[in-house]
Amino acid sequence: MAKEKNYVSEAVMRRMPKYYRYLTDMEKSGIERISSRELSQRMGLTASQIRQDFNCFGGFGQQGYGYNVSELRLEIQKILGLTNTYNVIIAGAGNLGQALANYTGFEKDGFHVKCLFDINPRLIGMSIRGIPIYDIDEMEDYISNNKVDIAAICTPKEKAREAAERVIKSGVRGIWNFAAVDIAAPHHVIVENVHLSDSLYTLSFRMSDE
Amino acid sequence: MAKEKNYVSEAVMRRMPKYYRYLTDMEKSGIERISSRELSQRMGLTASQIRQDFNCFGGFGQQGYGYNVSELRLEIQKILGLTNTYNVIIAGAGNLGQALANYTGFEKDGFHVKCLFDINPRLIGMSIRGIPIYDIDEMEDYISNNKVDIAAICTPKEKAREAAERVIKSGVRGIWNFAAVDIAAPHHVIVENVHLSDSLYTLSFRMSDE
Known part of the structure; x- marks a missing residue:
């Protein structure tokens, strides 16, 4: 059976970022090598689960040695597409859009926020960490004239579908949607x-069960 | 087999909020009744999946009638614990903490943000939408003297575990964690x-597969 990403289960896909996060932290702490048992304990998974997950991508690590942290991190970085860089725009420069623009951590992973777009004349022309806020009516032109990979949708709920349609029509392939609506998109566009x-x-569901 | 929430799968648990969101929107649009077929089309699920999900809670709806939107919404509201109210504090009044405090939508669902806590003297004493920012050193006292159900952890990653430990020790039962670390918590504390x-x-993982 093909081990393409298309065939990787949702659950495995959701765990890969967690592996990457743990391995990045371990590398920073100077850990060079880790046994599958220790990795499983740190992550709260079973060693067999980890082996199964990695087998979806051909498997990593050597019997009796465990994993080389940096090598494993690099493999997972490649799998996650994090050896590429992504240009990101943010539709909606309210609190959440501004919070995303202000967060510098994404840049380390290759996600570069190029600009924000808003409808509010008081925000247009301002900038956040040097990242400009433009009129949302200029969004399509901007996307057509610049390489934009991902659009974060941070508009109010009522405007989110329209904003998503506009960026998709202009050629954006990835939507990072923060609005409380589900976005319909053609097959080639990924919505997260x-x-x-x-x-x-x-959270309240699980709390009310106690 | 008992149909307690403890036995509800992660996947079902993750879909319940989505049902609630769709039913809330439908009720607002004046829709009184919906067939399981139409509900499934709107939500991108199969009718059989919906029936299975609802059967985890004893089942709703009548053969040949479908679902009464308001009644079903109320049932799911109860299941999600949204007929209760929750007092929320926010640890960390940076961009993200402020964005959460500024968002009024959570209040409609019974989540009341009472105050924020921060280490930054320039923020302490300020308020957001009338919600005060206190010194983080007062956090334990505040929790001891007030009913606090949920703490949102919006501190930098490096401070998140400590902040979580402090609110848990002070009696908070629900942690809404925004930091990129996993929080260890005793069994009676729910971490989302x-x-x-x-x-x-x-997102980048799925995009890099295209």
């Missing part, structure tokens, strides 16, 4: 949702 | 993570 209210509901 | 970088990595 951060539904904060869904997350909060999951 | 919003790992933004993991979400971005998932």
Whole structure:
């Protein structure tokens, strides 16, 4: 059976970023080598689970040696597409859009926020960490004239679908959607949702069971 | 087999907020009744999947009638613990903490942000939408003297574990963690993570496969 990413389960796909995060922290701490047992303990997974996950990508590590942290991190970095760089625009320069623009951590992973777009005349012309806020009516032109890989949708819920349609029509291939609506997109466009209210509901759901 | 929430799968648990979101939107649009077929089309699920999900909670709806939107919404609201109210504090009043405090949508669902805590003297004493920012050293006292159900952890990554330990020791039962670390917590404390970088990595992972 082909081990292409298309065939990787949602659960495995959701764990890969976590491996990357742990391995990055370990590398920073100067850890060079880790056994699958120790990795599993740190991550709260079983060693067999980890082996199964890695087998989806051909498997890493050597029997009796464990994993070389830097090498494994690099492999997973490649798998996650993090050896590429991505130009990002943010539709909606409210609190959340500004928070994303202000966060410098994404740049280390190759995600470069180029500009924000908003409808509010008081925000247009301002900048955040040197990142300009433009009129949202200029968004399509900007995308047509610049390489834009990802659009973060941080508009109010009511405007999110329209904003997404506009960036998709202009050629953006990745949507990072923060609005509490589901975005319809053609097959070649990837939509990743951060539904904060869904997350909060999951929390209350689990708390109300205690 | 008992149909307690403890036995509900992660996948079902993750879909319940989505049902609630769709039903809330439908109720607002004046839709009173919906067939399981139409609900499944709107949500991009199969009708059989929906029936299975609802069966985890005893099942809703009537053969041949479908679902009464308001009644179903109320049932799911109860299941999600959203007929209760929750007092929320935010540890970390940076961009993200401020964005959460500024968002009024959570209040409609019964989540009331009472105050923020920060280490930065320039922020302490300020307020956001009337919600005060206090010195983080007062956090334990505040929790001891007030009903606090949920703490949102919006501190830098390096401070997140300590902040979580402090609120847990003071009696908070729910952690909404935005820092890119996993929080260890005793069994009675529920931790819900919003790992933004993991979400971005998932996006790049899926995009790099195209």
